[in-house]
Amino acid sequence: MNLTLVCSEVNLASVPRNTWWLDSGATTHISVSMQGCLSYRKPSDGERNIFVGDGKSVExxxxxxxxxxxGTGFYLDLKDTFFVPSFRRNLVSVSLLDKFGYSCSFGNNQFTLSLNSSIVGTGYLNAYDNLHLLDTIASYNETLHVESRGTKHKLNKENSASLWHKRLGHISKGRIERLISNGILESLDFSDFNVCVDCIKGKQTKTKRLGANKSTDVLELIHTDICGPFPTASWNGQQYFITFIDDYSRYGYIYLIHEKSQSLDVFKSYKAEVENQLNKRIKKVRSDRGVSTTVDMMAQVNNVQDHLRNS
Known part of the structure; x- marks a missing residue:
């Protein structure tokens, strides 16, 4: 079972991620970040995807x-909110608010949110995209730290050692402590100073991948392969074909054959044609192990060197 979400979404250049918007067409609350989250769980099989208005599925x-x-000081709890980071804005479902006893009144480019006949929230109509913006205190959401077990911690971000670690270019814990002892920084809370993933990534080294050896001239290396048998034969009964492709020019030949045993004769014909045409000699023939027996036979022709590639 997949949940269906109907909502309007406008491709704006920038929508603040800490703003919340009323949507009368949304069937569930949507959040683009984990700010303001008290607890969370993994989605069940039927909740892993939702469908938006254009029919596309999002995770x-x-x-x-x-x-x-x-803004009124009221705490609005949005349960079973879907965390969808690919969305552009946070959405509050009007239908879900109504389900839990809230009512919305719209007029004069404004709206009020009421519970038990008391106004608990307000907002206004954004003239640019015709969506109603809910008046919230965004800084409150940023102070909530989420844990999967459902507990929350209120953290003073300005006293967070982890925050200052990032602000100062991911300096070490020792350097932060020296700044504190020198009076440059006030006392900080190191309880959230855990392993920094960005620091680990920044210290990783990338293994250099050497480029493949490329041919520098025609006939320096020829790639060959045999395919078949095919269930449908050609007009004169051939069920196999063999290919020869020059590594440098990528120019290729294809021959239809009745049996694999014809490959040696076909190679002799191909070799004579291209060597006479280009006035050069074939130096190497490379194939996969599927035609190793055939290539062994090819290697006997005028001492052509065969290189088997690991398949």
Whole structure:
């Protein structure tokens, strides 16, 4: 079972990720980040994808309980919110709000959100894209730290050692402690100073991959392969074909044959034609191990060197 989501989405250059928008067509709440999430769980098989208005499927990374602090001071809990980072904006489903007893009133480019006849939230109509922006205190969401077990920690971000580690160009813990002891920084909370993934990635080295040896002239290396038998024969009964491709020019020949045993005679004909035409000699023939017996026979022709490639 896949959930279907109907919503309007506008390709804006930039939508602040900490803003929340009312959507009367959305069938579920959508968040583009984990800010404001109190707890989360993995989506079930029927919740892994949702479909948007144009029929495209998008992946759901997690399903969580989000809490928003509205401009009125009211805490709005959005349960079973889908975390979809590929979306451009956070969406609040009007139909789900109605299900939990909330009511929305729209007029004069504004709206009010009420619960039990009391106004708990407000917002206004964005004239650019005709969506209603919910008035929230965005800084509150940024102070919530999510854990999968459902607990939350309120963190003063300005006193976070991890935050200053990133601000100062991922300096070491020792250098941060020296800045504190020298009075440059105030006392910081090192409880969140864990392993920095970005630091680990930055110190990794990339193994240099050597390029493949390329031919520098025609007939320096010839690639060959035999295919067949095919269930449908050609008009005169051939069920195999053999190919010869020059590594330098990529020019190729293809011959239809009745049996694999004809490959040696075909190679002799091909060899004579291209060597006379180009006034050069074939130096190497390379094939996969599927035609190793044939290549052994080819290697006997005028001492052509055969190189078997590991398949």
């Amino acid at each position: 759901v990374k997690a399903i969580g309980h989000f809490r928003l602090l509205l």
